[in-house]
Amino acid sequence: NAGVTQTPKFRILKIGQSMTLQCTQDMNHNYMYWYRQDPGMGLKLIYYSVGAGITDKGEVPNGYNVSRSTTEDFPLRLELAAPSQTSVYFCASSFTFQGYEQYFGPGTRLTVT
Amino acid sequence: DQQVKQNSPSLSVQEGRISILNCDYTNSMFDYFLWYKKYPAEGPTFLISISSIKDKNEDGRFTVFLNKSAKHLSLHIVPSQPGDSAVYFCAARGGNNNDMRFGAGTRLTVKP
DSSP: OOOEEEEOSEEEEOTTOOEEEEEEESSOOSEEEEEEEOTTSOEEEEEEEEETTEEEEOSOOTTEEEOOSSSSBOOEEESSOOGGGOEEEEEEEESBTTBSOOEEOOOEEEEEO | OOSEEOOOSEEEEETTSOEEEEEEEOOTTEEEEEEEEEOTTSOOEEEEEEETTOSEEEETTEEEEEETTTTEEEEEESSOOGGGOEEEEEEEEETTOSSOEEOOOEEEEEEO
16 A cells, blocks of 8 residues: 655756646545645645545645546646745645544655745 | 644653653634654654543553643653654644644654
8 A cells, every 4th residue: 555655755946937746645535635844834734625626725825726636646736936835745635524634645845946 | 823833843852751742722613633743754644633522542652631721732652762753743623724733843852
């Protein structure tokens, strides 16, 4: 069981570039989430999805977009990268909404310069 | 606003002793609390949780205590082991939030 996988592990972007962070889970979870973690801060929810075709904003959605075409995949898109988006991004999934426990991927470290 | 706070960025304890990690919250509508553990270069992993209807939950060496009147919870690890060295995040959900709120984490170092 791979659990939650994320690609890439690291990425450096120039300001204004775009990219997609990939996330896949093989646990057949309906609920999936994207978080970002800034240094010295807790994880903040960017977007979440309650099932294929359904997404909603979290606490910090500005500058990001998501889609959920399948149960397994939940990509996060950055359209115009800004230095403020330098962070570590975690994808997670769960059987029920917001827990009771979420399974996290290993993270993507993104630097925008 | 930071609704979940972990005021100690780091904690160091000797192997075999008790580790106590603290967490405070401000939103009285939170009804479920969780602790996650995170090793470097890995995602957080779920450790233990507690519902607001309880004041204590145990799982092996890990116990979480909840004091609702003080809006405070703590994680006790007894006895502490070097493999427990990690960053521990407190999280809470409930109320008007559609999402879970995380603290900034406490880095625990257990010395052999």
